[in-house]
Amino acid sequence: MGKPVHSILSKNFIADNDRTDWHDETLWMVRKKRDYASSQIPEWETLRQWASQIKAHTLSNLDHYLTVFEKNANANGIQVHWAANAAEHNEIIYGIIKQTGISSMVKSKSMLTEECHLNEYLQDKGLQVTDTDLGEWIIQLRKEHPSHIVLPAIHLKKKDVSDTFHQHIQTEKNNNDPKYLTTAARHHLRNIFIKSKLAITGVNFAIAETGGIVICTNEGNADMGVHGAAVHIACMGIEKIIPETLHLSIFLRLLARSATGQAITTYSSHFTSPRKGQQMHIVIVDNGRTRLLGNNNFRNSLKCIRCAACFNTCPVYRKTGGHSYHSIVAGPIGSILNPNTDIKANADLPFACTLCGSCSNVCPVKIDIHNQLWIWRQQISKEGYAGKTKSLSMKVMAYILSHPNVYRFSGNVFRMTLKYFPFIVKNKLNPWYRQREMPEAPKKSFRQWYIQKQKSEFKKQHIKKDS
Amino acid sequence: MNSRSNILKKIAENKPASESLPVLRFDDTIHYADKQAQFIKALQNVVAEVLEFYGYAAINTLYKNLQAAGKKIVNTIPEIDDVNNQLPSLSAENLAGVEIAFIKGLVAVAENGAVWVTEEQMQNRLLPFICEHLYLVIERENIVDTMHQAYQKIDTAASGFGVFIAGPSKTADIEQSLVIGAHGPKKTTIIIIN
Ligand code: SF4
Numbered sequence: 001m002g003k004p005v006h007s008i009l010s011k012n013f014i015a016d017n018d019r020t021d022w023h024d025e026t027l028w029m030v031r032k033k034r035d036y037a038s039s040q041i042p043e044w045e046t047l048r049q050w051a052s053q054i055k056a057h058t059l060s061n062l063d064h065y066l067t068v069f070e071k072n073a074n075a076n077g078i079q080v081h082w083a084a085n086a087a088e089h090n091e092i093i094y095g096i097i098k099q100t101g102i103s104s105m106v107k108s109k110s111m112l113t114e115e116c117h118l119n120e121y122l123q124d125k126g127l128q129v130t131d132t133d134l135g136e137w138i139i140q141l142r143k144e145h146p147s148h149i150v151l152p153a154i155h156l157k158k159k160d161v162s163d164t165f166h167q168h169i170q171t172e173k174n175n176n177d178p179k180y181l182t183t184a185a186r187h188h189l190r191n192i193f194i195k196s197k198l199a200i201t202g203v204n205f206a207i208a209e210t211g212g213i214v215i216c217t218n219e220g221n222a223d224m225g226v227h228g229a230a231v232h233i234a235c236m237g238i239e240k241i242i243p244e245t246l247h248l249s250i251f252l253r254l255l256a257r258s259a260t261g262q263a264i265t266t267y268s269s270h271f272t273s274p275r276k277g278q279q280m281h282i283v284i285v286d287n288g289r290t291r292l293l294g295n296n297n298f299r300n301s302l303k304c305i306r307c308a309a310c311f312n313t314c315p316v317y318r319k320t321g322g323h324s325y326h327s328i329v330a331g332p333i334g335s336i337l338n339p340n341t342d343i344k345a346n347a348d349l350p351f352a353c354t355l356c357g358s359c360s361n362v363c364p365v366k367i368d369i370h371n372q373l374w375i376w377r378q379q380i381s382k383e384g385y386a387g388k389t390k391s392l393s394m395k396v397m398a399y400i401l402s403h404p405n406v407y408r409f410s411g412n413v414f415r416m417t418l419k420y421f422p423f424i425v426k427n428k429l430n431p432w433y434r435q436r437e438m439p440e441a442p443k444k445s446f447r448q449w450y451i452q453k454q455k456s457e458f459k460k461q462h463i464k465k466d467s
Numbered sequence: 468m469n470s471r472s473n474i475l476k477k478i479a480e481n482k483p484a485s486e487s488l489p490v491l492r493f494d495d496t497i498h499y500a501d502k503q504a505q506f507i508k509a510l511q512n513v514v515a516e517v518l519e520f521y522g523y524a525a526i527n528t529l530y531k532n533l534q535a536a537g538k539k540i541v542n543t544i545p546e547i548d549d550v551n552n553q554l555p556s557l558s559a560e561n562l563a564g565v566e567i568a569f570i571k572g573l574v575a576v577a578e579n580g581a582v583w584v585t586e587e588q589m590q591n592r593l594l595p596f597i598c599e600h601l602y603l604v605i606e607r608e609n610i611v612d613t614m615h616q617a618y619q620k621i622d623t624a625a626s627g628f629g630v631f632i633a634g635p636s637k638t639a640d641i642e643q644s645l646v647i648g649a650h651g652p653k654k655t656t657i658i659i660i661n
Binding site: 026029030041050057062133134138157158181193207219220224226245248249253265272284 | 479484513559560591634639644650
């Protein structure tokens with residue numbers, strides 16, 4: 001096995017029991033905050049339905065809305081660029097930077113630029129890029145990748161951050177106080193913000209009606225970067241478009257509640273035109289998304305608003321950590337998106353899943369995540385990419401279960417088994433695995449029965465957990 | 468330009484049959500019996516300080532006291548004091564030492580504590596982010612239930628930049644411990660004018 005697979009990588013992660021437990025419990029806490037926040041809104045399910053339908057409508061008219069967006073953005077004085085893939089995205093950005101002659105820049109969180117490996121590309125060109133979201137900056141200093149799309153440094157403990165800061169910005173050794181460390185980062189990055197003349201950001205929503213974009217942060221780092229800069233470059237996937245401003249009200253009500261349980265992020269910044277004297281560019285990127293759009297089975301994954309609720313609720317993600325997914329976007333949604341870009345390299349990901357369906361239950365835009373993972377498994381097996389990954393996945397699940405230390409905090413292995421791997425309780429040998437080795441078996445009815453079963457098991461144990 | 472037409476062509480080929488937009492019934496969404504009380508509750512959740520004043524005279528007194536204490540203040544509200552007309556062109560270096568900023572909000576959202584501010588009110592886009600302590604002034608009549616009513620009241624395209632601000636900047640990126648004062652203000656005070 002030369003290529004890293006989820007099952008092997010997760011063994012590394014769970015080797016540290018305390019850390020694994022902490023990761024698991026912390027994300028479960030975030031998931032519970034999401035439950036509380038959504039329960040405060042009587043129309044929550046209606047909002048999810050609206051959001052899902054708005055996204056479906058937009059995807060079915062995507063060429064129209066993108067051209068309307070471009071026209072309006074141009075009229076606002078924004079320059080719009082189109083990139084077919086990651087390489088072109090990076091070249092366009094480099095081209096813009098080169099023209100300005102600026103050599104150091106700040107960047108706020110953008111999963112798209114991670115997907116395109118923009119930092120590495122620009123650094124190879126001799127440019128200096130500083131990630132300014134605290135979590136992103138920490139992992140940038142450590143030369144790591146985000147392990148979570150909303151909480152990029154969730155795999156680290158404060159001691160790790162303290163060591164990293166001590167090494168790079170000379171904070172006191174062993175001062176692990178988050179407030180002290182955050183303040184040190186604030187001071188250090190503020191100097192960089194003030195000097196920096198170019199800012200790169202992501203985009204949460206692009207509004208066709210106005211030609212403007214919306215960026216949501218809690219830290220204020222996107223705004224600190226952009227408003228001081230002479231040049232703003234914003235990068236977005238084609239799926240970030242929504243038709244009207246009024247639709248923002250639905251997505252902003254859902255996004256932060258689903259992500260962290262906050263009613264809204266501290267800042268929801270609406271950029272409609274550049275500041276007087278400022279240059280503003282938007283790079284619209286395909287990078288495999290149009291292919292996904294053409295696929296009936298996986299098209300819905302383009303509705304994703306990157307809230308990470310599916311990560312926080314996923315028993316496999318919580319237990320194995322984001323880096324086990326060997327991809328920029330980890331978690332359940334990553335396991336749908338990554339095989340689309342490279343089926344061979346990511347054939348293992350749809351198997352890192354118990355099909356419990358919890359992801360689909362929390363998704364604010366109602367993506368049928370677990371169904372799509374199930375379909376990927378079938379496709380991967382059919383195309384002959386499954387190889388050893390299925391059996392390895394199963395082995396690692398068994399390994400996790402066979403290490404009672406992992407469940408030390410519960411003192412009740414059986415109950416925790418229910419929490420994490422409900423299927424094992426009812427089926428000593430994994431049924432979906434076995435079942436698909438026998439093509440003549442009645443797939444459909446079994447599958448329906450199985451998913452149904454998982455759902456009810458899941459509900460039961462969650463009611464227990466929350467009560 | 469090639470990628471543009473290629474992407475649009477691929478979309479046209481690959482997109483599914485048109486799906487319709489949902490009918491949005493915002494009247495059926497949550498309404499609070501006491502919007503102001505809910506707004507204050509939401510502000511407490513986002514760790515914002517709340518002051519309730521009757522009219523601008525009280526804000527004036529507060530402002531004068533802060534000035535007398537030697538604070539570096541930038542005011543953007545004509546009802547409080549003169550507004551420096553150089554403000555829009557000040558750079559990050561110029562604004563770096565600002566301790567306090569007073570900015571007027573146009574709409575306040577009861578469900579989440581957010582206040583809508585546009586470029587016209589803030590005068591300089593950097594101001595609400597670079598100051599250490601932000602005072603947002605909001606008139607009680609402008610508190611609405613949810614984001615739906617907020618967006619019905621505002622016109623985002625009317626200014627080049629606008630932002631909903633809910634409390635001081637914050638982060639929980641180190642072990643999920645909440646720290647107030649990430650890159651933006653360390654403190655936010657909402658003054659409601661009754
Ligand atoms: S798939 Fe749904 S739950 Fe997961 S990140 Fe995307 S929007 Fe959030």
